[in-house]
Amino acid sequence: MDARHAIPSPSASQAAMSESNRSHILDYLFRHGVSSRAEIAQVLALTPAAITKITARLIDAGIIRETGDIEGRKKRRSIGLSLANDTIHVIGVKFARSIVQIAVFDLAGTQLSLQTLPPVTERTIRTTLDQIRTGIQHLLDEDRHIIAVGMAVPGPYLRDVGRTAVVSSMEGWRKVNFLHEFAQRFRVPVFVEQDARAGALAHYLFDRTNTCEYLAYYLIGEGLGLGVIEHGRLIDGALGAATEIGHVSIDVHGRPCECGNVGCLERYCSAVAIHQEILTRGLVAGADTMNHEEACLALFAAADDGDRKAQELVQEVGRYVGYGCVTIFNMFNPRRIVIGDIVSQAGPRLLRAVREVVNERAIPELNDATAISLSELSTDSAVSGGTAIAITHFLEHPSTFFDVPS
Amino acid sequence: MDARHAIPSPSASQAAMSESNRSHILDYLFRHGVSSRAEIAQVLALTPAAITKITARLIDAGIIRETGDIEGRKKRRSIGLSLANDTIHVIGVKFARSIVQIAVFDLAGTQLSLQTLPPVTERTIRTTLDQIRTGIQHLLDEDRHIIAVGMAVPGPYLRDVGRTAVVSSMEGWRKVNFLHEFAQRFRVPVFVEQDARAGALAHYLFDRTNTCEYLAYYLIGEGLGLGVIEHGRLIDGALGAATEIGHVSIDVHGRPCECGNVGCLERYCSAVAIHQEILTRGLVAGADTMNHEEACLALFAAADDGDRKAQELVQEVGRYVGYGCVTIFNMFNPRRIVIGDIVSQAGPRLLRAVREVVNERAIPELNDATAISLSELSTDSAVSGGTAIAITHFLEHPSTFFDVPS
CATH class of the missing domain: 3.30.420.40 (ATPase, nucleotide binding domain)
Known part of the structure; x- marks a missing residue:
């Protein structure tokens, strides 16, 4: 048997299917805004029973909410669903070489705050790392709605190692292992991605002209x-x-x-x-x-x-x-x-x-x-890439961020 | 609503799901050889009823067959299923600049025949196109098991147009529209792909060390x-x-x-x-x-x-x-x-x-x-890329090749 295809157990497969359905529903609401259960069920080919069950659990978890009547197809009134945009926040961090910025966004991509750290030099990298940790912790203490941190770092970023392989003109960053420095440090998960890839995701998620x-x-x-x-x-x-x-x-x-x-x-x-x-x-x-x-x-x-x-x-x-x-x-x-x-x-x-x-x-x-x-995208949105990474993870794997009853 | 997400009807969605299940079963059998229904059902998270129904129809269509008892899990004997490799054939064509080859392969990647056309020059391109058409028609007349033709052509190949944008050192090929020349000409579908992409698929499908x-x-x-x-x-x-x-x-x-x-x-x-x-x-x-x-x-x-x-x-x-x-x-x-x-x-x-x-x-x-x-891959397998394209299409969309009862 081919090593590529490990055999999951049936219950694992079913859990994956449930998570996949949740993810598709959240992604649909993210891209289309307020939508009815009937509309979502049709697009995703789910039965009325399934959509009712899944959305009830997402409402219980606080991820989506009902928003009153909307006009559905055939002019029938139906209840709208939307993401709980204003009570789901994420932190985006951008590391350039000398520039580090930290921002908080809500799920709709609205920037709630932005801070720029003092310029970084080879000698102040460690100080900067401390400032970032303190800054993030402070934001997390103040805002219970924050569910994740996304960091955009220069590439070539070695994802499994947690380190950038080359940082031309500022090699000190090469020694920083972002996973060691930041993962497991906070009450929320931290995601790290190469900066331009994060920027592509930001344009894909937030640029409504795209x-x-x-x-x-x-x-x-x-x-x-x-x-x-x-x-x-x-x-x-x-x-x-x-x-x-x-x-x-x-x-x-x-x-x-x-x-x-x-x-x-x-x-x-x-x-x-x-x-x-x-x-x-x-x-x-x-x-x-x-x-x-x-x-x-x-x-x-x-x-x-x-x-x-x-x-x-x-x-x-x-x-x-x-x-x-x-x-x-x-x-x-x-x-x-x-x-x-x-x-x-x-x-x-x-x-x-x-x-x-x-x-x-x-x-x-x-x-x-x-x-x-x-x-x-607005200039300050240099950090929106980090935010986009965190939001993408949330939309793909909601149950790792919220306790969704199964 | 976003133009990216057209809303399919529920029945269209269900047909797509059935085709997706068929495709996964065929892909599994292609990669793993003889397998039991229980093994496939577990990997694909299908119910016993579903796997029985789908495989019965694939057997009726002549795409898979039962191969007698195999030893299943827990040492219980069960019936093996396999692809009907020897009765499903495809034609692979490779166009380089001066070199054109036509081969027939079976579904297991075994080469059944190979012919190399006379060297092509700028002036003989039209003659060559006629020779290819005649050659393919002859093979189709002789072998009723052939279900598709796959062609590997130099890139940059513009898929929707059917033409290669640049063919350095032999610009005559640029004027050839492969879709106009070959699609709709035969009793089987014709697929065209850039040659190196076809080669990548060939290594992915046929190189057992990969x-x-x-x-x-x-x-x-x-x-x-x-x-x-x-x-x-x-x-x-x-x-x-x-x-x-x-x-x-x-x-x-x-x-x-x-x-x-x-x-x-x-x-x-x-x-x-x-x-x-x-x-x-x-x-x-x-x-x-x-x-x-x-x-x-x-x-x-x-x-x-x-x-x-x-x-x-x-x-x-x-x-x-x-x-x-x-x-x-x-x-x-x-x-x-x-x-x-x-x-x-x-x-x-x-x-x-x-x-x-x-x-x-x-x-x-x-x-x-x-x-x-x-x-x-053996030298003659220059044409295996074309073959790999055709087989990939068959594994992904079996019902477009065979009349599968729904």
Whole structure:
């Protein structure tokens, strides 16, 4: 017998089926808002008896609630069900290299609070970890509605180990085992995911303009990241380290990278690489005392003010971002690429340069079928990725968060 | 309401559930061979009544059969079920650029016949298409057990259109619409898939040593291709044009490619590129009258015979194949990369060069967790990919091939 197919016991199979039905109901309510039992039963092919039983237990557990009459099909009035959005909260944490943010969201994706920690350096990583633990504990003490913490960390994140394999330009983070530092520390579960994958989930869950099941989120911040949703599901790889576009070589004879590879895309268009180039070319006064994000934003402002040399650098960066887009086309053939994080704040000038490269170099049929845009999630929503991870786990495995009677 | 979730009728849902159960039973029998009803029922969490009903109808349809007593659990004798392997046949067709092969396989993956058509040139494409149609019709007339045709074609194949977007070095194929040429022509359905994706499926279905759900098949023939199985499912992209590693740039300042991109990997290590290099360096006598495969095989033989210049070229090619492997690591993080087709016949010398690059350039944690090997499916099994596509469709949607009583 094949080792891939372990035989579960019938009762385990039935429990899995119940959880699967619960998950489908919650996912439906998350995406469609208030809905009737009849509507949900029909979509999920459940009997009236089954839907009544399952929803009664979800109501008892406090996960969903009745919301009064709605107009159902054939104009008959029926009782609406909705998620208990306002009494289910999650914490999202974003680790970039020097930037750490902690936010609380409700289940509808509304941001309830946001704090940004002091900038992190190689020497303050341990202090930062303490601050995060204290911050999370404080939030959990204050808000009993919080059910989970989701953390977005730089990739390549080794999911089972709990550690990022390479953090270019800030190797101290490599030594941090996120699972050791945070799992089992709080009254709620903690989930950790590669940042761009978290960002892809955030766009999939919270961007109401998204109706696309083939979506790539292309994060260009202090590092580069990519998250790809293929037919409604994240591509994650055997170790959880897939879609690492930052360390894909665009020039096998190019700049060496700390990961061991040569010509990594990250070495040409990350905020760190741009900051270095700003200093080399002397484009922004005082850039040597700025952090990477500040220096990039000053450059983009100078370009918008008509500084030709600043415009040239933005144009060059845009071309490298574009080379990455062409590779994303050829590797993942998404319907939509959303560019986000620090570098996306260069705005339309960057997007024009990206499209110029794509028009030159992409296979025309793929170019015609793929939209490229800048992220429209609010800027503070850098942490919404962490939140999206936690919410996805909740929607998939509700009984691990709530005591659902079986 | 979200356009993504069309509401099926309850009867449509139930029909889908029945088909899903049939598919799971067939898939189980395909992977595990002779099995008892009790074993299948337990794995799939079906009731004894349900398994009896479904298997009775599959037996009536001639898809499975009873095979006499087997020893079940608790040493009780029970009746075995198996797929009707010997009376279910499929045709597999492989289109490379100059090479077309047509084979018949049974459901167990045993090759029953193989024919190779005369070499194809730009001018003989239409003749070749006629030969394929005639050949398939002849096989169908002779063998009533054939239930489907699967075709493996070069990518980027646009699934819904039926056409390949770019066929470097033989653009005539671009004008061929495989769906127009072959669908609806025969008494059986025809399925078309990108060749390397078909190859990945073949390794997933037929390679009994494979126990891996994160598998990449890296085809290096007249063109380059990649097929990636992620958690047991092919990555295919919105248009079916994902995993096109041949047109991923490894040098944005490198050699221009017919696809519009610059520095495409295919320009450095395909059989076409190698043949060109053999001619430029004068490495093989008479190479100008050989086809690409013959020239490559002559080069590999010369290298094995101790020819230093031939060895150098194999080494260089291996390095480019290795750059591709590093990119596959970073983009897909598979557990296993299988290198196949013409260039894999360079053997251990090539694999050493690949591993040298990977050891230098891959993220160590990914390198440690990923096996790279040469394909062990027999050489003639170039067409087994087409076969694997047809069998996969049959296992997933049996009622579209057989009249299964409901």
